[in-house]
Amino acid sequence: MPTWEEMLSEAVRIPKELESVSARVLMIDRDLAKHYLGSNKSNYRKMSRSHVETITRDIKKGLWKFSNASIAFDRNGQLVDGQHRLLAIALSGITTPVLVVKGMPDESANNPSIDTGMRRRAHDHLKNNGTVNGREVASTVRKICGLLLENVDAFDRCVTDAAVVEIVSCNPDIERCVRKMMPVKRICPVSIAATWFWVAVQEDEHLAHQFADSFNGDRECTNLDASVKLREILMLEKASSRHLTMRRQLSLFFSAWERKKLNAQVKGLRELKQIKIPRFVRDRIIEMRKPRTELN
Numbered sequence: 001m002p003t004w005e006e007m008l009s010e011a012v013r014i015p016k017e018l019e020s021v022s023a024r025v026l027m028i029d030r031d032l033a034k035h036y037l038g039s040n041k042s043n044y045r046k047m048s049r050s051h052v053e054t055i056t057r058d059i060k061k062g063l064w065k066f067s068n069a070s071i072a073f074d075r076n077g078q079l080v081d082g083q084h085r086l087l088a089i090a091l092s093g094i095t096t097p098v099l100v101v102k103g104m105p106d107e108s109a110n111n112p113s114i115d116t117g118m119r120r121r122a123h124d125h126l127k128n129n130g131t132v133n134g135r136e137v138a139s140t141v142r143k144i145c146g147l148l149l150e151n152v153d154a155f156d157r158c159v160t161d162a163a164v165v166e167i168v169s170c171n172p173d174i175e176r177c178v179r180k181m182m183p184v185k186r187i188c189p190v191s192i193a194a195t196w197f198w199v200a201v202q203e204d205e206h207l208a209h210q211f212a213d214s215f216n217g218d219r220e221c222t223n224l225d226a227s228v229k230l231r232e233i234l235m236l237e238k239a240s241s242r243h244l245t246m247r248r249q250l251s252l253f254f255s256a257w258e259r260k261k262l263n264a265q266v267k268g269l270r271e272l273k274q275i276k277i278p279r280f281v282r283d284r285i286i287e288m289r290k291p292r293t294e295l296n
Helices: 030-037 049-060 083-092 122-128 134-146 152-157 161-170 173-186 190-203 205-215 226-239 246-261 279-288
Strands: 022-028 070-074 079-081 096-104
Touching (some): 049 161, 079 083, 134 190, 134 279, 161 173, 190 205, 226 246
Antiparallel strands (some): 022 096
16 A cells, blocks of 8 residues: 555656646635625526535534535636535534645536535445434434424424434434334334333333234234234235335334233224324433534
8 A cells, every 4th residue: 555655656647637636625615605606606506405404404513524525626716615614614603624626627527427426325324323223213313303394294304314323322222222122113014113112111111012012923912902904904904005104004003002001802993183292202302402512
């Protein structure tokens, strides 16, 4: 493996068109970000408002970390890459360290190789941190946080990847709930069942485990037990190839749970108009979404 000095030697001379390229770390504040955005005059990419909002939210909460992802300019001073990050910094008003590259070849913004790398998702970061079943855990976090939204169908977009990793590190019980409900993956999404179980175990841990065990088939119950009836309904609907919305499946879990708490036998389950979450659980979700590193 050649040393850095050897790579800069005559034997491996950098192509002439790249000799102008330089890079350094700069602390970019709101004013500098706006100044740089003034060089964004011929970008053919439309700005994504949702992406800017995501980055802005992470910066404000202290979740946006320094990385090798750079803001780049060509030899003419034209912004090549980084318009979303610059706008997010300007909107957040928080000075952020960024790797800035200058002197890129002309027309670098039109390079078809740019932005083609495979994105790391929340479950990739969780796996790197040692989390088992990272994909299901990440999805469960988003659904738990989405329980407070009026539009429950949007809950998979309500938490950024950085926030997911932060929440999992501070709330290890979420991973335990996912592990408990993994056997249901052939019946319904594990994240749906784990979201219900996370809420239920805080209401009545013993009864929640009884319900989960009978739903998973690990405990015998009568055919009129709420957990058995729920399993039967979900299996029938899955077999019919009907498109089951996440909202309906969650609603059926909580509907069965309400009957279970009353120790009532059931012949059928109705979808709830509104999922009722205990106040203390709602408060925990609100607190859970406040990162430890939140900035004022």
